[in-house]
Amino acid sequence: MKENKKFMQEAIKLAKENLKLKNGGPFGAVVVKDGKIIGKGVNTVTTNNDPTAHAEINAIREACNNIGSFQLENCEIYSSCEPCPMCLGAIYWARPKKLFFAATREDAASAGFDDSEIYREFELPVNSRKIPSKQIMQVEAEKVFKTWINLEHKTKY
Amino acid sequence: MKENKKFMQEAIKLAKENLKLKNGGPFGAVVVKDGKIIGKGVNTVTTNNDPTAHAEINAIREACNNIGSFQLENCEIYSSCEPCPMCLGAIYWARPKKLFFAATREDAASAGFDDSEIYREFELPVNSRKIPSKQIMQVEAEKVFKTWINLEHKTKY
Numbered sequence: 001m002k003e004n005k006k007f008m009q010e011a012i013k014l015a016k017e018n019l020k021l022k023n024g025g026p027f028g029a030v031v032v033k034d035g036k037i038i039g040k041g042v043n044t045v046t047t048n049n050d051p052t053a054h055a056e057i058n059a060i061r062e063a064c065n066n067i068g069s070f071q072l073e074n075c076e077i078y079s080s081c082e083p084c085p086m087c088l089g090a091i092y093w094a095r096p097k098k099l100f101f102a103a104t105r106e107d108a109a110s111a112g113f114d115d116s117e118i119y120r121e122f123e124l125p126v127n128s129r130k131i132p133s134k135q136i137m138q139v140e141a142e143k144v145f146k147t148w149i150n151l152e153h154k155t156k157y
Numbered sequence: 158m159k160e161n162k163k164f165m166q167e168a169i170k171l172a173k174e175n176l177k178l179k180n181g182g183p184f185g186a187v188v189v190k191d192g193k194i195i196g197k198g199v200n201t202v203t204t205n206n207d208p209t210a211h212a213e214i215n216a217i218r219e220a221c222n223n224i225g226s227f228q229l230e231n232c233e234i235y236s237s238c239e240p241c242p243m244c245l246g247a248i249y250w251a252r253p254k255k256l257f258f259a260a261t262r263e264d265a266a267s268a269g270f271d272d273s274e275i276y277r278e279f280e281l282p283v284n285s286r287k288i289p290s291k292q293i294m295q296v297e298a299e300k301v302f303k304t305w306i307n308l309e310h311k312t313k314y
Contacts, residue, residue, distance in 0.1 A: 001289050001291050003291065003293050005293070005294065008293055008294045008297075009294075009297070012294065012297050012298050012301060015298070015301045016300075016301050016304065019301070019304055019305060019308065025305075026301045026302055026304070026305040045227050045250075046227055048227075049221050049222060049225055049226055049227045050218055050221055050222070050227060051217060051221060051227045051228065051229075051247060051250040051251040051252075052209070052214050052217060052218055052247045052250070052251075057209050060208060060209060061207055061209055064206045064207055064208060065206060065207070068206055069206055070202050070203055070205075070206045070207060070208045071208065072208075080298045080301065081298060082283075082292070084246060084250075085242055085243075085245070085246035085249075085279065086242075086243050086244075086245075086246025086247045086249075086250060087243075087246070088242070088243075088246075088275070088278070088279070089241060089242040089243025089244070089245075089246055089272075089275055090208060090209045090243045091288065092242075092243075092274070092275045092278065092287075092288065093202075093208040093209070093241075093243060094208040094209075095208075095288070096288065097288070097289075098288065098289050098290070098291075099288050099289070099290040099291075100290070100291055100292075100293055101290070101291075101292055101293075102292065102293060102294045102295050102297065102298030103295055103298035103299055103301075103302060104292065104295065107295070107298070107299055107302055108302070110302070110306075111302035111303075111305055111306055112305075112306070115246075117249070118245075118246055118249045119279060121245070121249065122242065122245070122276060122279060126239075130249075131248065131249065131252070131253065131254070131255065131256055132158050132254075132255050132256070133255070133256040133257070133258070134158050134160065134255075134256075134257055134258075135239070135257075135258055135259065135261065136160050136162070136165055136257055136258075136259060137162065137165045137166075137169065137259045138259055138260055138261065138264070140165075140166070140169050140259065141169050141172070141237045141238060141259030141260035141264070142260055142264055143173075144169060144172045144173045144176070144183045144237065144260075145183055145260060145264055145265070145267070145268035146268075147173065147176055147183070148176060148182075148183040148268055148269075149267075149268055149269075151176065
């Protein structure tokens with residue numbers, strides 16, 4: 001599995017620039033297809049009031065918009081830091097070919113961006129999580145899934 | 158932990174309507190603050206070419222935009238289905254007070270939306286995951302974190 005360092009340099013440069021320009025988080029990411037960058041992202045959580053606007057999410061959204069697809073087939077993602085659970089989830093749904101990252105979860109935690117709690121929560125039963133969670137009205141919601149299953153024309157993803 | 162069923166009814170209604178209007182996924186979510194809906198979302202993955210556009214993510218983004226904050230303090234999220242790992246990660250970053258959901262992961266899997274692989278991947282070491290992943294250039298990326306740590310004015314999140 002071979003990386004192209006220039007793309008990681010770009011991701012790290014984005015992270016660095018983001019500190020100067022916007023006081024955004026120190027994170028950058030690029031999506032690469034056929035040797036070209038098709039999407040870039042920096043962390044804009046505080047600058048855009050969007051808790052989902054991590055560098056990887058922003059880069060994936062831009063790349064998908066640019067290629068007109070909800071899948072990043074044959075693409076590579078370069079991120080300046082190991083993706084958090086939210087971003088890793090997004091990466092799995094986007095299905096790129098490869099993922100490269102530079103700093104680790106532990107590095108991010110040392111800088112004040114600790115996502116270890118989220119990893120732990122996934123393993124807990126729903127009713128013992130930190131954010132109180134409760135299941136209600138399952139039967140009503142299942143009906144919508146049944147309608148979906150019986151739709152003739154639908155896009156699978 | 159007490160729910161208000163009318164908000165879940167709204168989330169399920171959004172999921173149902175989304176099937177008719179856009180052939181989007183059968184998912185809906187609302188964010189509630191002080192008894193009022195401040196954000197709504199449906200799954201727009203295929204309609205907007207955005208793999209991150211799950212109902213919960215869309216609802217969180219709209220709610221945060223509406224209240225001008227990157228945190229959903231004292232808010233409740235009602236989702237027509239148990240959040241996938243990406244959305245659960247987003248919910249943790251957004252920090253609402255409570256989460257209610259209706260259909261389960263297993264229900265979603267039966268309808269063709271299986272996220273069990275993502276849960277499994279979190280437990281695997283980076284180098285044995287389905288999407289090949291590799292760490293490179295850690296030292297360069299750590300320098301950006303060090304710059305961040307020494308910034309005097311920064312927004313913590």
